[in-house]
Amino acid sequence: MAQVLVIEDDPRIRPLLVRALSERGHAVDSVSRGLDGLQRAVDTRPDLVLLDLGLPDLDGVQLLSMLRAVSDVPVIVATARDDDATLVRCLDGGADDYVTKPFTPVQVEARIRAVLRRMDGARGRGGARTVVEVGGLRLDVAGRRASLDDVELELSPREFDLLRHLAERPDEVVTKRELLVEVWQQPWGGSDKTVDVHLSWLRRKLGENAAAPRYLHTVRGVGVRLSAPGPDADA
Ligand code: CA
Numbered sequence: 001m002a003q004v005l006v007i008e009d010d011p012r013i014r015p016l017l018v019r020a021l022s023e024r025g026h027a028v029d030s031v032s033r034g035l036d037g038l039q040r041a042v043d044t045r046p047d048l049v050l051l052d053l054g055l056p057d058l059d060g061v062q063l064l065s066m067l068r069a070v071s072d073v074p075v076i077v078a079t080a081r082d083d084d085a086t087l088v089r090c091l092d093g094g095a096d097d098y099v100t101k102p103f104t105p106v107q108v109e110a111r112i113r114a115v116l117r118r119m120d121g122a123r124g125r126g127g128a129r130t131v132v133e134v135g136g137l138r139l140d141v142a143g144r145r146a147s148l149d150d151v152e153l154e155l156s157p158r159e160f161d162l163l164r165h166l167a168e169r170p171d172e173v174v175t176k177r178e179l180l181v182e183v184w185q186q187p188w189g190g191s192d193k194t195v196d197v198h199l200s201w202l203r204r205k206l207g208e209n210a211a212a213p214r215y216l217h218t219v220r221g222v223g224v225r226l227s228a229p230g231p232d233a234d235a
Contacts (some may be wrong), residue, residue: 004026006031007049007055017050048073051095076111096115135229137206215227
């Protein structure tokens with residue numbers, strides 16, 4: 001889930017985007033004018049800006065360069081123009097990606113996720129949290145690989161995301177609702193059963209089961225917690 005700022009003047013497209021992105025679990029804020037967008041981006045520090053290039057008060061390319069002067073927030077530009085020159089100027093000017101109108105909310109959301117993933121990876125390469133370790137469990141977040149006691153785990157993308165979410169919060173009880181929102185991006189739909197099934201698959205891959213947990217501990221009626229096994233756990 002991300003905090004997304006939509007700068008879009010089209011009165012039909014804006015509410016559509018806000019609703020669609022909200023339904024996918026993002027916190028969405030929107031404005032219809034470029035200068036308001038600039039102000040909002042500075043004030044609220046969103047995770048990502050979706051910027052329409054055809055705004056009433058400011059040229060989108062110009063706005064992008066003003067935004068870049070004050071913020072390194074990831075920006076996806078949206079353009080109706082079949083105009084390669086404008087796109088090139090935007091990408092040169094610091095846009096991270098683009099969508100061409102007409103687009104569907106699903107396409108926009110996919111771009112948003114891709115850009116945020118790249119940002120995560122880039123931050124990881126910067127030396128911060130590229131590796132998460134809990135006991136013998138080791139996750140290479142940028143490389144999306146996981147190992148347990150130096151043995152590589154074969155995880156599906158969803159299992160990796162689930163394990164990562166828990167491993168980044170060791171010893172913390174995480175609710176199934178939170179997992180549905182953060183890992184499945186299903187804030188209102190989704191069933192606890194989905195989480196249970198994936199947890200049981202994950203347990204099997206970690207070589208444990210719910211009755212004799214080492215890393216994944218069910219907290220009945222609340223959720224699940226990942227903790228390093230104690231020193232005598234293997235005994
Ligand atoms: Ca427009």
